[in-house]
Amino acid sequence: MKNIRIRAWFIIFFVLSITVLLLSEAGKVGFSGSVADLIITETDAETSSSDKTNSEHLVVMVQIVSPEKNTSPDKKADFINPSRLLDLKEICLSLEKTELFSSVTSIAGISLPRSSPAETIAMEYKQRHGLTHALLKAEKIYRFAPRELPKELIFQKGKRPVFPVFKNQSMKSAMEFIDHFSVWENLPGTTHEARLFMNDISNPVYLKNFISGDMRACAILLSLKSTSHALENLPAIRKTIDKISENYKDLYTIVLAGNLLLQDEMKETISTDTIIFLKLGFILILICYGWAYRTPRGVILPLITLIISEIWVLGIMGLTGHDLNIVLYIVPVFVLAVGSSATIHMISKFYAFHDAGMSLESASINSARELLLPIGSASLTTAFGFGALTISNVQGLNTFVILCIAGLAIITFLSIIFIPALNIVLPPPRRKGNHDFISTRHWSAFSDWVFSRSALISLLFMITGSIAALGIYLIDTDNDLTKLLKKDSKVLKTADMVSRKLAGTTILTINMESNPGWCIKRESLDNLSKLQKELEKSPNIDKSTSLGDLLRLTHSLATPDNQENRPANQYEINSHLHLFRAMETSKTYSEFGLAIKDLMQEFVSSDFSTARIQIRSNLTSLKLMNSELARINNLVSKIMGSHIKVTISGGIIDVNRAVERILLGQTKGVILSLFTIFILMLIYFFSLKISILSIIPNVFPILFFYGSLGLFNIGLDLSSGLVACVAIGISVDDTIHFMTEMRRQLKGTYNSREAIFQSHQKVGGPMILTSLILAIFFGILILSKFPVMSNLGWLMAGTMLLAMISNILLLPALLARVRLFGVWxxxxxxxxxxxxxxxxxxxxxxxxxxxxxxxxxxxxxxxxxxxxxxxxxxxxxxxxxxxxxxxxxxxxxxxxxxxxxxxxxxxxxxxxxxxxxxxxxxxxxxxxxxxxxxxxxxxxxxxxxxxxxxxxxxxxxxxxxxxxxxxxxxxxxxxxxxxxxxxxxxxxxxxxxxxxxxxx
Incomplete structure (x- = not known):
């Protein structure tokens, strides 16, 4: 006995030492609303890192206050005013000073070379059209070049095009016009100049992207330098915006919008929810354990075990650098739920052996020995179910699965090793007696009733299950991050306001790839224009911008009277591109040329093999997104041709695709969990009938959960999918505990009726207590600030109770109708x-x-x-x-x-x-x-x-x-x-x- 106590003290010392080491790491775990780990998959990581269109963006909308609130009567109620454009410029400069952004883009940032100011209207006209003459000169160089000279561009995969070389003329002569005739470099100084300026920017590139149709609101597009640390920089960005807003509060309403703000609000909600869940969870567990066992041992030991398990799991997260985000914040909830189940069975088994007359050491060791198989099997089954989620290949989800499996291993170790060690070293219970909160007499009557009414019970469950199954056909599979926030959320209201005044804050990019040079052909540009018109017919798309719009802008500069059309001839297109390329190598105009190059790279690859259409919308719903993506793919194939390879990118698309993979993995996880139970029961009983019957009680909670999602219009999304995995993973525990006890009882009695009664008496109480605690615990989700999680609270509680009823009532009823022991x-x-x-x-x-x-x-x-x-x-x-x-x-x-x-x-x-x-x-x-x-x-x-x-x-x-x-x-x-x-x-x-x- 002395050796046993020494070993017990060693185990306790080992566990406490690990706990102390991990405690500091657990303190490093923070909260995050980032969905970056859902966007990046193992197969897409390299693509995402090199994809420029996936950088994080924010939109600052500067809207003129209503005239009755405007305290500055000298300023008109639109941006056709030099002083307002100057205000916009000052706001942009304030944002640039933070050095948090790779670019700050607005209409106030238009920068073109300018010569000395002119005083006459005639001279002003020439100044504004300096680039016009430059473009016209470039066109003439191509148009009147000798026939023997090639005028076509030479394209090669992965390289910039090779332009033709003209003997007598060069693009330098075209650029000379810019020296003699100015273009807007500085902002307009007069109202007349402002009107001309606004006329210049009233084109598809700027309209609704940077300025509203009524000229009363402007957008400033912010591109963050570090996407991975975007949320960390958000407080500094908000502080800057608040300061700017305070300075201009009498003139403008300045708001910040973007998906980053949605993630930040989720972070705050996750933080609040997690703290509430854990605090209330531990309080309720204390109450339930105290009510069930009425002894200090029955309360303190499980509580210590659960606290240590949480520290270990959070410590592992701290060591691996993970924060609690929209996916991982479920992990502590899961560990607490699984841990309460395992500890209840262990404490109940210890009291059963000790009350039967065993010594403290024997009761502790035998309880661990008997529960090793059911607790280990339950953990293994749940782990297999979670393991199926890894087929989604989403890094964030894989992390979730690994942490959940680690939590299962920790709970299994602490329950089987640590609790018995504590039982050995602690003083024996003061009194021996019946610690069951349901008497033998009641269990006997209940078992007799189940045995005699087995057919009726089975029929009632079949009817209930059929009704629930109908709800599965009504499930709306969707994911919408905005549903995670309340309808009166300030973030959602701001995004809606920006969308109505300008364009949506959700940015999507259509990438169309073919042979180098295809996208600047006249026919391709015609089709591109048709495609954009068809895209914008959708109510879900606010604005689309492409290479065609850029060329339409250059054509409008070359032909001021024709604002709508792009260049009509191929040589015009080639000449414009040639002029901009020449400006890159010019000392005088290189800054302008490189700016145009960067702008074009947003819409076309360097070898012109890939054209991009940038779409602005407020799409966040997975269902609407999939519908719109299917429509886009059909339109591209129909208008651009089936030979064009189409991919659509964007942060929200990657998140939704990840959710689809999660939901697929969840379905396979449920099937794998049921299959694991089937295999375990087949090994235990060597009976195909019993193995199949063991699955049936776990089907009903699944039917209830998914059926309720459809019947009550909750829908299947990221949150409900992950919580479903947790619920179903836990519900199988009761089946394994009951069937393991049944097998043990059958070995002694070879009587089905007696075995069912004994199993009810031995494990029925812990099963009921576990389910009640879990139902109450998951019921706390009703308090969540996430509307979806709040709806899932009562659904999870109901699932836990139905799982308990199925295993206490239906499983014995089914087993009563078959032979439970075989020839062996x-x-x-x-x-x-x-x-x-x-x-x-x-x-x-x-x-x-x-x-x-x-x-x-x-x-x-x-x-x-x-x-x-x-x-x-x-x-x-x-x-x-x-x-x-x-x-x-x-x-x-x-x-x-x-x-x-x-x-x-x-x-x-x-x-x-x-x-x-x-x-x-x-x-x-x-x-x-x-x-x-x-x-x-x-x-x-x-x-x-x-x-x-x-x-x-x-x-x-x-x-x-x-x-x-x-x-x-x-x-x-x-x-x-x-x-x-x-x-x-x-x-x-x-x-x-x-x-x-x-x-x-």
Whole structure:
């Protein structure tokens, strides 16, 4: 005993040491609303890191306050005003000073070279159209070049195009026009200039992207430098915006919008929810444990175990650098739920053994020994279910699965090792007695009622399950991050306001890829324009921008009277591109040229093999998104041609795709969990019936959960999908605990009714207590600030209670209607060892068990005739208990031969194995060795078999061999070979006296 206590103290010291080490790491775990780990998958990580269109963006909308609130009467109520444009410029400069953004883009940032100011209107006209003349000059260079000179661009994969070289003319001469005629470099200084300026930017590139149609609101597009640390920089960004807003509060309404703000609000909600869940969870667990056990040990030990398990899991998260985000914040909830289940069973089992008279050490060790299998199996089953989620290949989800499995391992270790160690070193309970909160008398009455009403119970569950199954067809599979926030959320209201005034804050990019150079061909640009018109017919798309809009802008500069059309001829398109390329290498205009290059790269690849259409919308719903993406793909194929390879990118798309993978993995996880239960029960009982019946009680909670999602219009999304995995993973625990106890009880009683009663008495109480605690615990979700999680609160509580009812009521009702112990169990009861019989020689224990599990046991009373002499036996019987008399009778019922058969011997007709074609079929009337010719006609063909005591036999008939031959052909063949080799011992009339020797 001393050694046992030393080991217990060592275990406690080890656990506490690890806890102290991980405590500091657990403190590093923060909260995050980021969905970056959902966006990036292992296969897409490299693509995402190099994809410029996936950078994080924010939108600042500067809207002029209503005229009645405007305290500055000298400023007009729109941006056609030099002072307002100057205000916008100052706001942009304030944002640039933070050095948090890679770019700050607005209409106030237009920067083109400018010469000395002009004073006359005529000169002003020339100044504004300096670029116009430059573009026209570039067009003339291409148009009037000698025919022998090539005018087409040369394209190569992955390289920028090669432009033609003209002998007498160059693009330098075109750029000279910019020196002599200014373009807007500085903001307009007069109202007249402002009107001309606004006329210039009233084009598809700027309109609704950077300025509203009524000119009363402008957008500032912010591109963050670090996408991975975007949320960390958000407080500084907000502080800057608040300061700017305060400075201009009498003139403008300045708001910040973007998906980053949605993530930040989720972060705050996650933080609040997690703290509330854990605090209330521990309080409720204290109350429930105190009510159930009414002892300090029954409260303190589980509580310590749960606290340590949370520290270990959070410590692992701290070591690996993970915060609690929209996915991972479920992990502590899951660990607390699973931990409460395991600790309840362990404490209950300890009290049961100690109340039965065991010592403190024995009760602790035996409780761990008995619960190792059910707790380990339950954890393994749940782990398999979670493991199926990894097929989604989403890094964030894989992290969730790994942490949940780690939590399962920690809970299993602490429950099986740590709690028994604490029980050993702590003083023994002060009193022994019944610690069950449901009395034996009540369990006895309940078990009798279940046994007698099993058919009615099964029918009621079938009806309920059918109704729930109808709800599954009504499930709306969707994911919308905005549903995670309340409808009156400031973030959602701001996003809606920006969308109505300008364009949506959700940015999508259509990438169309083909051969280099295809997208600047005149026909392709025509189709691109048609495609954009069709796209913008959708109510879900606010704005689309492409290379065609950029070329339309350059064409409007070249032909001021034609604002709507792009260049009509291919040489015009080529000349404009050539001019901008030449400006990149010019010392004077390189800044402008590089700016145009960066702008074009947003819409086209360097080799012009990929064209991009940027879409602005407020799409967040998975269902609407999928519908819109299907429409976009169809339009691209129809208008641009089926040879174009289309991909659509964007942060919200990646999140929704990740959710789809999660939901697929969740479905497979449920199937895998049920399959794992089936395999475990098959190993435990070697019975296909019992294995299938064990699955049924777990189907009803699943039907209830998914059916309710459809019937109550909750929908299946990211949150409900992950919580469903947790709920279903926990619900299988009760099945495993009940079936494990049933197996243990059947070994002792071989009586189904008694085994069900004993199982109810032993594990029914802990199952009910566990389910009540879990129902109350998950009911806390009703308090969540996430509307979706709040709806799931009552649904989760109902699922836990239904899982408990299914395992306490339905599972025993189903088991009451089938044989719970097989041939192998009967052999143990009657102390018959198949290894002692020659029939099973050379067969392994597993092979023998598998073979016999497909047979059946027959019972015969003392004196009962098993076979009469006038009938052909239809089976072979192997005696496992009792003995029988074999009698060969004449037609006049005179006994001719008799012998005694005992346990291990067989009798019957071997043709039962194959009555159609048997080489062993006997015709005793032709056996001269049996009788003399005079007595030949008086001998019956078949003998009689009469039981001389209470007798049990294993029945082997044609059906048996048909099943055995299908599932275990090798084992069946071994048995037949043994039977053939020993047929003189097992066929009818063997050992029937000296007169029959040699008969066989």
């Amino acid at each position: 169990d009967m052999l143990k009861k009657y102390n018959f060892n198949p290894a002692d019989s020659p029939l099973f020689a050379g067969m392994s224990k597993l092979g023998t068990r598998t073979f016999l599990s497909m047979g059946r046991v027959a019972s015969f009373a003392n004196g009962e005739t098993i076979f009469t002499g006038n009938e052909k036996p239809n089976a072979i019987h192997i005696i496992i208990e009792g003995h029988a008399r074999i009698i060969l009778c004449s037609k006049h019922n005179n006994e001719n031969f008799t012998d005694k058969l005992t346990a291990g011997q067989a009798f019957g007709e071997i043709t039962a194995m194959n009555p159609q074609n048997s080489i062993f079929q006997k015709d005793y009337s032709n056996k001269s060795s049996l009788t003399t010719p005079e007595t030949h006609q008086q001998i019956a063909r078949y003998p009689a078999i009469i039981a001389e005591s209470e007798m049990k036999t294993i029945v082997i008939d044609g059906d048996f061999f048909e099943i055995a031959g299908t599932f275990s052909p090798k084992i069946c063949n071994r048995f037949l070979m043994n039977l053939l080799g020993s047929r003189d011992k097992f066929l009818l009339l063997s050992r029937c006296g000296s007169e029959t020797e040699g008969l066989t």
